[in-house]
Amino acid sequence: xxxxxxxxxxxxxxxxxxxxxxxxxxxxxxxxxxxxxxxxxxxxxxxxxxxxxxxxxxxxxxxxxxxxxxxxxxxxxxxxxxxxxxxxxxxxxxxxxxxxxxxxxxxxxxxxxxxxxxxxxxxxxxxxxxxxxxxxxxxxxxxxxxxxxxxxxxxxx
Numbered sequence: 001x002x003x004x005x006x007x008x009x010x011x012x013x014x015x016x017x018x019x020x021x022x023x024x025x026x027x028x029x030x031x032x033x034x035x036x037x038x039x040x041x042x043x044x045x046x047x048x049x050x051x052x053x054x055x056x057x058x059x060x061x062x063x064x065x066x067x068x069x070x071x072x073x074x075x076x077x078x079x080x081x082x083x084x085x086x087x088x089x090x091x092x093x094x095x096x097x098x099x100x101x102x103x104x105x106x107x108x109x110x111x112x113x114x115x116x117x118x119x120x121x122x123x124x125x126x127x128x129x130x131x132x133x134x135x136x137x138x139x140x141x142x143x144x145x146x147x148x149x150x151x152x153x154x155x156x157x
Contacts, residue, residue, distance in 0.1 A: 032056035033083035038113060040080040042153045054146060061143025062124040068136045073125075076117050077156045081124075082108035113139070113147070116155040 032055045039046040049055055110127040111134075122139040126132075139147075144154045 032059045033085045033109070035084040037082040037084075037108070038079050038147075038152055039082075041077050042115070042156060043079055047150050047152055049146075049150060058143050058146050061140040061146065062126075062137040064138040064140070066123070066136050066138055068123065073112075073114055073123065073136075076114045076120070077153075079113040079115070079152065081111035081113050083111060083126075084108050113152070115153045116144075117157065122154060 032052060034050065034052055034055070036049040036055055036058070037046050038049070049058070109129045112123075112125040112127075114123040114125070116122045122144055124137045124139045124143070126135050126137065128134045148154050
């Protein structure tokens with residue numbers, strides 16, 4: 001499937017409109033969630049990423065699809081991921097109370113992040129969204145740098 005069609009499907013599934021994002025003219029640049037919440041696993045408290053441009057870079061850093069059996073991930077530490085698509089959700093990320101409200105008013109696309117471990121690379125898993133199936137992706141060094149900047153563990157033992 002060509003990239004333009006994939007972006008169109010993502011935008012349709014997430015009800016994103018051209019006015020919802022800072023880069024009006026470029027459909028590809030809108031393919032990022034307004035809010036990403038990481039929680040569980042090695043994290044003591046949830047970490048919220050609400051900078052859309054940074055979230056876009058993180059999504060682009062998770063572009064290489066890989067096929068990994070569930071059994072290969074079963075024994076690795078996992079961080080739960082919730083992706084709230086659309087810029088209108090960014091204002092909910094400001095406080096824990098509003099984040100709880102966000103979780104009640106909007107269903108997130110669920111996923112997972114597996115930090116690098118035992119010479120195995122970091123993996124970002126996108127949960128299913130509409131007709132798009134779940135997929136596992138390698139996380140590039142740029143994505144790892146973004147997570148590190150937010151104090152998300154990038155490797156574990």
